[in-house]
Amino acid sequence: MKICVHGAGAWGTALAVNAAGRHEVTLWARDAAQAEAISKARENVRYLPGLALPPALTVRAGDLHQARAGAELVVVATPMAALRRQLMALRGTTAPVAWLCKGVEPALDASSPTSYGLLAHEIWGQVAPELMAGVLSGPSFAQEVAEGRPTALVAASPHAAVRDALVDAFHGPALRVYANDDIVGVEVGGAVKNVLAIATGLCDGLALGLNARAALITRGLAEMTRFGLALGARAETFMGLSGLGDLVLTATGDLSRNRKVGLLLAQGQTLAQAVASLGHVAEGVYCARTVVQRARGLGVEMPIAEGVVALLDGRLSPQEAVASLTGRDPVPESVRG
Numbered sequence: 001m002k003i004c005v006h007g008a009g010a011w012g013t014a015l016a017v018n019a020a021g022r023h024e025v026t027l028w029a030r031d032a033a034q035a036e037a038i039s040k041a042r043e044n045v046r047y048l049p050g051l052a053l054p055p056a057l058t059v060r061a062g063d064l065h066q067a068r069a070g071a072e073l074v075v076v077a078t079p080m081a082a083l084r085r086q087l088m089a090l091r092g093t094t095a096p097v098a099w100l101c102k103g104v105e106p107a108l109d110a111s112s113p114t115s116y117g118l119l120a121h122e123i124w125g126q127v128a129p130e131l132m133a134g135v136l137s138g139p140s141f142a143q144e145v146a147e148g149r150p151t152a153l154v155a156a157s158p159h160a161a162v163r164d165a166l167v168d169a170f171h172g173p174a175l176r177v178y179a180n181d182d183i184v185g186v187e188v189g190g191a192v193k194n195v196l197a198i199a200t201g202l203c204d205g206l207a208l209g210l211n212a213r214a215a216l217i218t219r220g221l222a223e224m225t226r227f228g229l230a231l232g233a234r235a236e237t238f239m240g241l242s243g244l245g246d247l248v249l250t251a252t253g254d255l256s257r258n259r260k261v262g263l264l265l266a267q268g269q270t271l272a273q274a275v276a277s278l279g280h281v282a283e284g285v286y287c288a289r290t291v292v293q294r295a296r297g298l299g300v301e302m303p304i305a306e307g308v309v310a311l312l313d314g315r316l317s318p319q320e321a322v323a324s325l326t327g328r329d330p331v332p333e334s335v336r337g
């Protein structure tokens with residue numbers, strides 16, 4: 001199969017490397033100098049250092065139309081912030097398209113209660129509904145996938161052809177790809193786990209203990225689920241790879257950039273310092289406010305996400321953010337409450 005991956009960050013590079021042994025893969029970088037440096041070194045030193053690129057992997061920049069000519073699958077591997085433009089540029093493409101980003105687009109006017117940020121499939125519906133499209137998500141650190149360590153992903157789309165193309169492209173000896181038609185649930189899981197990982201990073205950075213972390217993950221899963229249900233997702237999706245699976249990985253795995261933000265804030269760093277030290281995108285920082293704003297609009301309670309937003313906005317200190325959760329009135333244990 002001919003695959004074109006748009007975006008040579010950590011995750012785009014890892015998946016391109018993974019598929020290059022079995023398929024004809026082109027990795028497209030927006031920056032010509034970066035593409036040349038990767039091609040020359042046969043390594044993505046900036047985003048995925050220490051991993052040799054297979055000779056079969058082509059790296060290029062420049063005209064995207066040319067780069068994806070003949071592609072039977074186009075993979076958008078940019079952060080959420082670039083997805084809208086990428087999908088607009090893909091209008092008219094007949095090959096299946098899949099994005100890898102996990103987040104929510106910021107609201108166009110954050111001060112307006114009627115303007116809210118969109119999930120990836122909603123942007124797709126707005127700008128290029130004619131595309132055969134979907135998302136590839138699930139618990140997956142780029143570094144481990146690039147090293148060929150066992151990983152399970154989920155391909156979600158209303159189109160069977162897109163799910164099948166993703167399975168054909170990436171399912172292999174060490175990488176399992178499951179199919180799911182609940183794109184809403186898969187995208188909600190991928191976005192909200194980033195916000196919750198900031199919370200568990202904070203919890204661990206403040207040495208609150210393992211009990212506290214387990215409580216955050218469990219109640220975070222309940223928050224994620226009721227938000228997803230309000231958006232039309234299926235409950236069972238949150239027990240799967242993009243729900244529980246990705247939440248556990250991101251909230252507890254030290255390779256997570258979102259978790260790292262929480263750890264650094266607990267050490268007293270400012271948000272700007274924490275973000276600058278990552279060198280990669282931490283989508284939770286950009287989507288936490290949108291998630292909370294949208295949940296409020298739907299009448300869905302998300303106290304952990306609310307605490308993360310107050311922390312990121314500098315309205316609460318790390319200790320105050322914790323107190324805002326531990327000091328809540330008792331409620332019955334339920335996904336709904």
Ligand SMILES: NC(=O)c1ccc[n+]([C@@H]2O[C@H](COP(=O)([O-])OP(=O)(O)OC[C@H]3O[C@@H](n4cnc5c(N)ncnc54)[C@H](O)[C@@H]3O)[C@@H](O)[C@H]2O)c1
Nearest residue numbers: 008009010011012078079080082100101102141142280281
């Ligand atoms: N890294 C992971 O382990 C991992 C795993 C699963 C999903 N994801 C998701 O995949 C997405 C990309 O993550 P990443 O880790 O590759 O990020 P990264 O920070 O490593 O790289 C981002 C890449 O996108 C490019 N980019 C940034 N803004 C762009 C724009 N406006 N237009 C075009 N290209 C742009 C950058 O040049 C860079 O190549 C994120 O939404 C992330 O949540 C990442």
Ligand SMILES: O=P(O)(O)OC[C@H](O)CO
Nearest residue numbers: 138139140255256257258
């Ligand atoms: O490093 P993070 O926090 O962006 O998480 C990476 C992946 O999404 C984990 O599945």
